[in-house]
Amino acid sequence: xxLYHDDDQAMLADTASQFMAEEGSIKxxxxxxxxxxxxxxxxxxxxEQMGELGFTxxxxxxxxxxxxxxxxxxxxxxxxxGRNLTPSxxxxxxxxxxxxxxxxxDDLKQRYLPGVVSGKAVYAVAIDEGTKHNPARIKTxxxxxxxxxxxxxxxxxxxxxxxxxxLVVAARTSGSDDDADGITxxxxxxxxxxxxxxxxRLVDSSVATHTKFDGVxxxxxxxxxxVDGGRExxxxxxxxxxxxAAAEGVGVARGAMDxxxxxxxxxxxxxxxxxxxQALQHRAAHLYSEVEIARAVVIKAQQLLDAxxxxxxxxxxxxxxxxxxxxxxxxxxxxxxxxxxxxGGIGMTDEYDIGLYMKRDRALQEFxxxxxxxxxxxxxxxxx
Amino acid sequence: MSDLEAFREETRQWLExxxxxxxxxxxxxxxxxxxxxxxxxxxxxxxKAWFDACVAKGYTVPAxxxxxxxxxxxxxxxxxxxxxxxxxxxxxxxxxxxxxxxxPALLHFGTEGQKQRFxxxxxxxxxxxxxxxxxxxxxxxxxxxxxxxxxxxxxWVVNGQKIWTSYxxxxxxxxxxxxxDKENKYQGITFMLFDMAGGGVTTKPILLISGNSxxxxxxxDDVAVPKSxxxxxxxxxxxxxxxxxxxxxxxxxxxxxxxxxxGGDRTAAIGAAMLRHSGELDPLLRAELAMFDVDALAYSAxxxxxxxxxxxxxxxxxxxxxxxYAGTELNKxxxxxxxxxxxxxxxxxxxxxxxxxxxxxxxxxxxxxxxxGGTSEVMLNVISKRILDLPGA
Numbered sequence: 001x002x003l004y005h006d007d008d009q010a011m012l013a014d015t016a017s018q019f020m021a022e023e024g025s026i027k028x029x030x031x032x033x034x035x036x037x038x039x040x041x042x043x044x045x046x047x048e049q050m051g052e053l054g055f056t057x058x059x060x061x062x063x064x065x066x067x068x069x070x071x072x073x074x075x076x077x078x079x080x081x082g083r084n085l086t087p088s089x090x091x092x093x094x095x096x097x098x099x100x101x102x103x104x105x106d107d108l109k110q111r112y113l114p115g116v117v118s119g120k121a122v123y124a125v126a127i128d129e130g131t132k133h134n135p136a137r138i139k140t141x142x143x144x145x146x147x148x149x150x151x152x153x154x155x156x157x158x159x160x161x162x163x164x165x166x167l168v169v170a171a172r173t174s175g176s177d178d179d180a181d182g183i184t185x186x187x188x189x190x191x192x193x194x195x196x197x198x199x200x201r202l203v204d205s206s207v208a209t210h211t212k213f214d215g216v217x218x219x220x221x222x223x224x225x226x227v228d229g230g231r232e233x234x235x236x237x238x239x240x241x242x243x244x245a246a247a248e249g250v251g252v253a254r255g256a257m258d259x260x261x262x263x264x265x266x267x268x269x270x271x272x273x274x275x276x277x278q279a280l281q282h283r284a285a286h287l288y289s290e291v292e293i294a295r296a297v298v299i300k301a302q303q304l305l306d307a308x309x310x311x312x313x314x315x316x317x318x319x320x321x322x323x324x325x326x327x328x329x330x331x332x333x334x335x336x337x338x339x340x341x342x343x344g345g346i347g348m349t350d351e352y353d354i355g356l357y358m359k360r361d362r363a364l365q366e367f368x369x370x371x372x373x374x375x376x377x378x379x380x381x382x383x384x
Numbered sequence: 385m386s387d388l389e390a391f392r393e394e395t396r397q398w399l400e401x402x403x404x405x406x407x408x409x410x411x412x413x414x415x416x417x418x419x420x421x422x423x424x425x426x427x428x429x430x431x432k433a434w435f436d437a438c439v440a441k442g443y444t445v446p447a448x449x450x451x452x453x454x455x456x457x458x459x460x461x462x463x464x465x466x467x468x469x470x471x472x473x474x475x476x477x478x479x480x481x482x483x484x485x486x487x488p489a490l491l492h493f494g495t496e497g498q499k500q501r502f503x504x505x506x507x508x509x510x511x512x513x514x515x516x517x518x519x520x521x522x523x524x525x526x527x528x529x530x531x532x533x534x535x536x537x538x539x540w541v542v543n544g545q546k547i548w549t550s551y552x553x554x555x556x557x558x559x560x561x562x563x564x565d566k567e568n569k570y571q572g573i574t575f576m577l578f579d580m581a582g583g584g585v586t587t588k589p590i591l592l593i594s595g596n597s598x599x600x601x602x603x604x605d606d607v608a609v610p611k612s613x614x615x616x617x618x619x620x621x622x623x624x625x626x627x628x629x630x631x632x633x634x635x636x637x638x639x640x641x642x643x644x645x646x647g648g649d650r651t652a653a654i655g656a657a658m659l660r661h662s663g664e665l666d667p668l669l670r671a672e673l674a675m676f677d678v679d680a681l682a683y684s685a686x687x688x689x690x691x692x693x694x695x696x697x698x699x700x701x702x703x704x705x706x707x708x709y710a711g712t713e714l715n716k717x718x719x720x721x722x723x724x725x726x727x728x729x730x731x732x733x734x735x736x737x738x739x740x741x742x743x744x745x746x747x748x749x750x751x752x753x754x755x756x757g758g759t760s761e762v763m764l765n766v767i768s769k770r771i772l773d774l775p776g777a
Contacts, residue, residue, distance in 0.1 A: 002692035002693075002695075002696070003685065003689035003692045003693075004692060004693055004698055261772050261774070264774060265773075265774065265775060272775070272776070273775045275774040275776075281764065281765070281768035281772075281774050282761070282764040282765075282768070284772055284774065285706075285709075285763075285764040285767035285768045285771075285772060286709075286764065288771060288772060289706045289709055289710045289767065292703075293683055293685075293686045293710060295689075296682065296685045296686035296689040296690075297681070297682035297685040297686070300688065300689070301685075319681070320681065320685070323678050323681045323682055323685075324682070326675075326678045327678050327682040330675075371675075372671075374678070375671070375674040375675050375677075376671075376674060378653075378674055378677055378678055378681070379655055379670060379673070379677065382653055382655055382656045382677060383656045383659070384655045384656045384658070384659035384665065384670065
């Protein structure tokens with residue numbers, strides 16, 4: 001498959017680009033909700049509009065009301081989200097939770113998928129424990145209790161946790177903290193007794209929670225997939241979320257770069273546009289080169305992941321997802337740092353948007369593993 | 385089965401039957417490369433058998449039309465052949481500046497007579513070409529070149545000097561930029577083709593920091609260059625005084641080639657190999673190798689994407705400059721890390737264990753990657769101007 005968008009994908013990109021630029025703009029969404037100290041950090045109206053366009057169910061099967069598309073298409077939407085810094089529960093709901101629910105029972109699908117399709121529901125995933133992403137270690141416990149389970153422990157960096165109608169929680173049902181096996185995924189409803197959220201606003205104005213589970217009673221039908229067999233589903237959820245975050249990161253990088261290159265053409269000092277100075281030209285050209293490479297590896301990983309999902313997984317796809325996540329983290333980081341520096345003083349002001357790119361990039365880098373985590377994973381998967 | 389799947393199957397079978405096991409190993413060094421030419425000799429029977437099989441099948445230049453010695457493969461077929469060759473680590477049967485540089489120029493600008501003659505000679509490995517571009521005073525600023533061809537009716541008399549002519553001392557013919565109008569900077573250069581054995585040409589290898597001499601100084605002392613080699617076969621490509629158009633076109637190809645856009649060793653990850661080689665890795669070195677592998681694997685995806693886009697005309701015309709910049713900087717980093725992982729063994733200059741100092745010589749050789757074919761700095765200038773549209777660039 002060639003590494004560029006086909007005609008249908010290009011059309012989707014046009015639609016998504018136009019929609020996000022108009023409805024999802026920084027002014028209409030990010031600044032609007034931030035300046036009103038919105039407890040969700042995003043607007044439900046936009047989320048429902050995304051449902052009307054079909055975006056929210058992009059990864060879901062057509063039988064479930066979705067578009068039946070893959071990670072390339074989800075990435076197209078995410079790249080535009082990144083470009084416009086559009087706050088929305090797309091990544092946690094339509095990519096992460098939706099991927100988990102695809103492996104759920106018919107009952108779970110009937111209960112939770114219509115809300116994804118319509119854009120009326122918000123879901124989150126609770127994976128991390130502690131300040132750094134390390135899904136190999138899961139301490140949160142779910143013990144057998146009657147016909148169901150009793151969930152205890154704490155999850156961190158649960159993005160949109162307090163706004164969610166349901167949380168996908170990765171918990172240990174057997175074995176010890178670092179075992180690969182013995183993990184089970186649960187769909188925990190918003191009103192579950194014993195679940196409490198400590199909501200915190202993050203640097204990028206999104207809201208995440210430290211979520212405590214204090215003996216939360218769950219029915220057996222809250223299990224997604226098989227008891228003790230959650231690791232494989234979790235890996236799929238992680239792959240989907242990581243490549244999704246990478247696609248969004250490419251959007252952030254491109255948004256920051258475009259804004260900066262425009263500024264180089266407008267800002268005059270010493271009687272000429274600062275873009276005439278070779279010291280800045282070469283840095284901008286280097287950045288362009290890195291962003292192009294990041295885009296290429298993201299589409300490569302998306303295609304591999306889509307092919308792997310049809311054929312039941314592939315090591316190459318796993319590897320390239322981590323390559324993409326690491327490469328994008330480094331590249332978008334470069335884009336926003338160069339962006340702020342080349343904007344000079346106004347780059348430091350809240351009034352100017354470039355700083356918002358820097359903040360979003362930082363949160364995205366951390367989400368589901370930073371460049372160090374994924375470069376280390378590349379080394380491990382490569383055998384060193 | 386689709387036509388392409390059938391082609392893949394057929395190609396696998398053909399490679400299985402025709403590519404000897406000795407030719408299914410990565411190229412280790414210069415001696416493993418077959419360049420062709422009047423004075424060429426094969427290093428082994430296997431090398432000859434593989435070359436002969438490819439010539440017969442048109443696989444020395446698979447994408448060229450059949451009448452010019454190629455196999456007439458479509459772009460997707462050529463990609464499949466590359467993938468299948470790379471799957472078994474098959475070596476290129478023939479390497480040459482004729483294939484990489486002159487061929488593409490002739491396919492684009494050449495007359496039918498030139499294509500019939502020169503392309504077939506290249507495809508069969510009969511003539512080894514070299515490239516005469518740079519001069520001592522004209523490196524990055526190539527268009528300032530001075531080598532002059534004086535018009536004598538049916539021929540020119542060429543005087544001057546070229547430098548960094550790759551393997552000029554082993555080449556048969558040269559494609560050479562010669563000034564034919566001193567008044568016109570850009571429209572006063574002709575892209576000439578001539579035999580280096582015809583008299584007046586001397587070459588002098590340049591000893592590099594690697595201890596090797598892949599480049600020469602090439603001197604022209606009253607060299608007679610015919611304006612025609614027969615019917616429909618001019619001694620120059622394109623039009624007289626419009627050689628700069630051809631040169632620019634070719635520089636694009638050179639940049640693609642140097643960038644390693646086609647994949648292979650130059651874009652591969654190295655961490656695992658370094659561990660196998662060294663037994664253990666310092667944790668900080670391991671971390672740098674991991675970061676390098678991320679960049680290398682990402683760049684290999686870029687190479688693939690670039691080639692896919694070139695095929696359908698989606699690539700930005702200046703994108704080869706970006707590929708060249710990123711690819712060569714990556715390759716220099718690769719060799720820095722290989723030297724670090726290799727430790728004191730990698731410092732050995734002549735030992736048998738290092739194949740005559742390969743690690744250090746190759747490391748030093750890579751320093752030219754970001755100089756030859758347009759420096760990294762020039763590449764960044766071009767990206768600034770043509771892609772980012774920055775002012776005054």
